[in-house]
Amino acid sequence: MGCRYYSTVLLLLSLSMPMIHCQGPVPTITLEHLDPTLPPAGLAGQVPKCSIIVLQQDFAETVGSPPASANYTHPRECPFPWTRVILELSLSASDLQRDRVAAVWIDGVEVLRTITPLPMAPGAFWTIRKDVSRYAALLRRLGDPSYTTARGHGAISMMLENSNSPGHLPGIYSANVSLHFYRGATMTTAAAASAHPNTRGLYHEPADVILPVSNPAGYRGSDGFWFRIQNETHVQTASIAIPMNAYRAVLEVFVSYHGVDELWYTNPLRTSYLHSSSTANLSSPRANGGFRQLYANIDGQFAGGHIPFPVIYPRSINPFFWSPVASIGAFDMPSYDLDITPFLGLLLDGRMHEIGLGVRDAQPYWLVSANLHVWVDLWSDAVRAGLMSYFVPPLKMNRNAEWRNQDGQSEIDAEGLWRFTGWVSSSRGNLTTSVRQKIKFKSQIEVQNRGAVTQVEVNNKERMMVEVARGHQTLGRAQMLMEAPLQVQTTSVSAAGGSVFRKSRLFHQLLESVALSEGQAMATSTLTDRQDAEGSSLMRGEEPVWGSGATRSSYKYRDDNTCYLRSVNTAGGVIMTDTTSPSCVAEA
Incomplete structure (x- = not known):
């Protein structure tokens, strides 16, 4: 295998770097960033039936x-039906630029949220491919010649807030959004369609209707379709009316964090926070600790939530860790499914209802939106439903902090359990849906040597179960387990000119397992996505001056039919090794 050279190399010529010897001809310099994860499920070697470019745009001064x-x-x-629909977002940066948040919407429904890499030299480029088959109802609707958007605007949208400053950050982002439609047999294991646990594997067919829970001024507003969450009491709502013959509903929530909360998972818990009735009295807005909970309300009633997976942005910890390999989840940020079928009895009255989104302990600011996936009973004009049980005890929170000036330590422990059960009577029979979710979170932060040494250890565990039954007979069950440990060690030393020299080490992992059962059939899948990194950087404010980083990425996905392995090692902006295997033989 030859070596591939990346843009960071151009910035590291002043560093003492080991010489890299490659066999064969001199390699071609390329600036490609990559995300070493699972490709779209079941499409290996297949050619799409047709492909179309749906949007092309340059993002210069777009704030x-x-x-x-x-x-x-x-x-x-390419008429419906399709086996798979893959969205492809190709991006390039013409010059130096910061990392930016971006998203793609289909008719106001968010289908992809992403964080761009940190372009450290002209010509960086990358490609994101995502299976968007669960949004087939949107594409079918847009494919109807009689359908026109009520807003009178385009149906495919993209937002990327970029700021151009000639001579400093002059980079322009250029984007191409394409759709690839596939026909024919593909991998049938439902769990393989996503790299994050969700309930969609329990349901063979995509939703019949998808409703956006987002900013109604999306096409013309400066915030796009995103809602902006400013604090822990701020709940953004959208008015929704669902079809009266709906028999199933799943709320999919997208979220990203910015401003003060961009590094929320490393926030210390200060003693002053424990003894203050208002965070406004704190000298530092980051003092409330590293616990956040994304949640949804229906007419003000809690309907479920998740602790977000801490996606590490390219400027965070050490920018040289994330070139040319992206951090876990950065290219395709995870969305979070909440099965709200037990609450259909509150919604099937033909009236408008408020779907609210909030973030517990949030500080400015979080960008949130959601999609309500609804399945309808074509054999009924109206469906009856009711909420049978609702169990939402308060979160068990334990917060401790001991500080002496800059040094000290803090710890947060949180546990939560909630259960919802509801019945739905339709042409499919009288079905009962039960949702059970349990979370366990722990954050430990220690600061020593007058604030120069910081150690962060965070672990989030989540177990979720969705079960559909007819009487005493279980028709289907989805069980999902997730664990996300994170460890960060940082040592900082003041340098000349107000710069800071920082040495960092990182361990980050996403562990997931999914078990799906339907009658006697059973399907399981597991995912282990891990990154270890260490290196140094010289930072002037938020901008990297120079640095080095070595990152080891290991990805393993396994289900009843497939085992997929990928291992990527980088050092100094160079891909040292990049190996893949379609089987687990490589483990031996």
Whole structure:
């Protein structure tokens, strides 16, 4: 295997780096960033039936601008049904730039949220591919010649708030959004369609209707379709009316964090926070600790939540860790499913209802939106439903902090358990859906040597179960377990000119297992996504001056039919090794 050289190398010529010897001809310099994860499920070696570019846009000075939008025309040669639909986002940066948050919407429904890499030299580029088959109802609707958007705007949108400053950060982001439609047999294991646990594996067919829970001024507003959460009491709501013949509903929530809370998972818990009735009295807005909970309400009633997976942004910890390999979840940020079928009895009255989104312990600011996936009973004009049980005890929180000036330590322990059960009577029979979720979170932070040495250890465990039954007979069950440990050690020393020299080490991992059962059939899958990194950086404010980093990425996905392995090692912006295997033979 030859070596691939990346843009960071150009910035590290002043460092003492080991010489890299490659066999064969001199390698071609390339600036590609990559995400070493599972490719779209079941498509290996297949050619799409048809592919179309749906949006092309350059993002220069776009802060405060509404999303870029384009009209969508469905290709005649690819009528519904499709086996898979893959969204491809190709991006490039013309020059130096910061990392930015971006998203793609189909008719106001968010289908992808991503964080761009940190372009450290002209010409960086990367490609994101995501299976968007669960949004097939949107594409079918847009493919109907009689359908017109009520807003009178384009149906495919993208937002990327970029700030151009010639001579400092002049980079322009160029984006191409494409859709690839597939036909024919593909991998049938439902759990393989996503790299994050969700309930969709329990349901064979995508939803019939998808409703956006987002900013209604999305096409023309400066915030796009995103809601902005400013604090822990701030709940953003959208008014939704669902079809009266709905028999199932799943709320999919997207979230990203910015400003003060960009590094929420490393926040210390200060003693002053424990003894203050208002965080406004604190000298530091980051003093409330590293616990956050994303949650949803229905007409003000709690309907479920998740502790977000801590996606590490490219400027965080050490920027040289994330070039050219992205951190876990950065290219395709996870969305979080909440099965709200037990609450259908509150929604099936033909009236508007408020779906609220909030973040517990949030500080400015979080960007949230959601999609309500609804399945309808074509054999009924109206469906009856009711909430049978609702068990939501308060979270058990234990907060401790001991500080002496800059040094000290803090610890947060949190546990939560909630259960919802509801019945739905439709042409499918009288079915009962039970949702059970349990979370366990722990954050430990220690600061020594007058604030120069920081150690962060966070672990989040979550167990979720969704069960559908007819009487005493279980028809289907999805069980999902997730664990996300994170460890960060940082040592900082003041340098000349107000810069800071920082040495960092990182361990980050995502462990997931999914078990799906339907009658006598059973399907299981497991995922282990791990990154270990260490290196140094010289930072002037938020900008990297120079540095080095070595990152080891290990990805393993396994289900009843497949085992997929990938291992990528980088050092100094260079891919040292990149190996993949479609089987687990490589483990031996």
